[in-house]
Amino acid sequence: MSDISVSVTRDYEPTFGDYFALLKPRVMSLVVFTALVGLLVAPVSLHPVEAFAAILFIAIGAGASGALNMWYDADIDAVMRRTAKRPVPSGRVEPGEALAIGVGLSGISVVMLALATNLLAGFLLAFTIVFYAVVYTMWLKRSTPQNIVIGGAAGAFPPLIGWVAATGSISVEAVLMFAVIFMWTPPHFWALALFMRSDYDDAGVPMLTVTHGRKATRNHILAYTVLLAPVPVWLALTSVGGPVTLVVAVALNAWFLVGAYKIWRRDEVMAEEDNFKVEKAFFRFSLYYLFAHFGALLVDYALKAGGVI
Amino acid sequence: MDLKATHGLHHRRFSRNVGVALTLVFFVAVVFGLTVVKVTNGEAVQGFDHTVRPELVPVEGN
Structure with missing residues (x-):
């Protein structure tokens, strides 16, 4: 019996690294670092496994919002030298795949962070993802020169989420x-x-x-x-x-x-x-x-x- | 369908599939680790099951 009936032909077969690049690893490194500091300096200490999971899911949430950003911004990324080589504008990853990965990882990261730490941390991560992907990427970036000022809030949340993950309060x-x-x-x-x-x-x-x-x-x-x-x-x-x-x-x-x-x-x-x-x-x-x-x-x-x- | 026709596809996707598999194994390990920590650090998890257990009786003054 053979169930293999669908095969999508594409010139380039995306690698695991191409999908990983959707998560903006360099931005993620800053997110991991600042969230870790926020979590460590908090007056309440988490079990190391919980702390590790918290940082992991904050990073995945940040990566998910990066994937959603790449999905929506593929048209402008393609004309900018700095971003033209990103997976979607360069054609290595389909826009729909970036969207699916972004939405899927957003859900997983928010739910898992809430389960691993507390509801407020999960809510703040969800808010950050929506803020970056919808408020900044879809709305402000293309409509106001203050895009950077307000969009910067999304990047500022990780240490606060790290703190909340440990303490449960702001x-x-x-x-x-x-x-x-x-x-x-x-x-x-x-x-x-x-x-x-x-x-x-x-x-x-x-x-x-x-x-x-x-x-x-x-x-x-x-x-x-x-x-x-x-x-x-x-x-x-x-x-x-x-x-x-x-x-x-x-x-x-x-x-x-x-x-x-x-x-x-x-x-x-x-x-x-x-x-x-x-x-x-x-x-x-x-x-x-x-x-x-x-x-x-x-x-x-x-x-x-x-x-x- | 001739299986040979899919060999190239399998070969090209091998590293990606390995990456996804390792990611899933890692995710399972994280969830398992979290579960162990939550259960061992949490409140007492035993419930009333028709048998007298002195440790479940609230101590006066607490």
Whole structure:
């Protein structure tokens, strides 16, 4: 007996890695790290297996929202150099497959996180996925230059969810961890938009650089960096902070402010002359900035656990 | 249908199928681990079954 009657012919057979790439592994690494910090520094400790499951399902939820984003944004990803090689726009994975994986993993991750930890954590993960896939991807990204500002909230949720997974409630420390990422996202992406010049124009994405011009973007980077600076310092002064977090917060924010000020002072002629050296350096530094802040929280946590402070 | 016709397909999809299989095994292991932890860390799971068991009787003052 043979039941094999359907065979879809396609030029390229997607690999497991192609499907995994739908989950945006690089974004997931940041999600895992920040969620882990949120979970560890919380005053309630989970059993290691529960903690592992919580981080795993938060990461899968983030990956699922990435797959939904790739499904919906395949048209604009295809025209941007930075994203043209993603699985859907490059034709390696069918859009329908990305949608199915995104929806399926969203459901699994939310239910499993709620079962492994608590309902509030599961609800927050569901809210994050909907926020990123629907509010940001389907609505704001293509309609307002504030897309990055509001969409950044989705990326800011993981440490808060990690905290809630451990404690079952939201507190000021969790909100401040959220606020650090939320306020950090706009300058980070606007710096990228400054030197990935034609990409967003070509795709018709209303980035601030496209709608309000590059000078306005430089102003916004400075303004948001000024607003961001006190948040990590405040976080360092709460129960999860400590001397390491405080030193890192003061030093890195001073550095970040100087970078934003340099960007603000420059114009397009200067930027073109040195091929956006300052903007690229600011963007690169912004990546270390986030890792360093959350890493510092971990160091302070370890120092407290070891009885050093 | 000649089975040989599907050999190429099977070969091309082998690594993907292995990946999916390993993912599922991993998922089962996580669910099993969680279940063990939840059961061992939780409240007493035994119920009334028509046999007197002193440990189920609430202690006065608690």
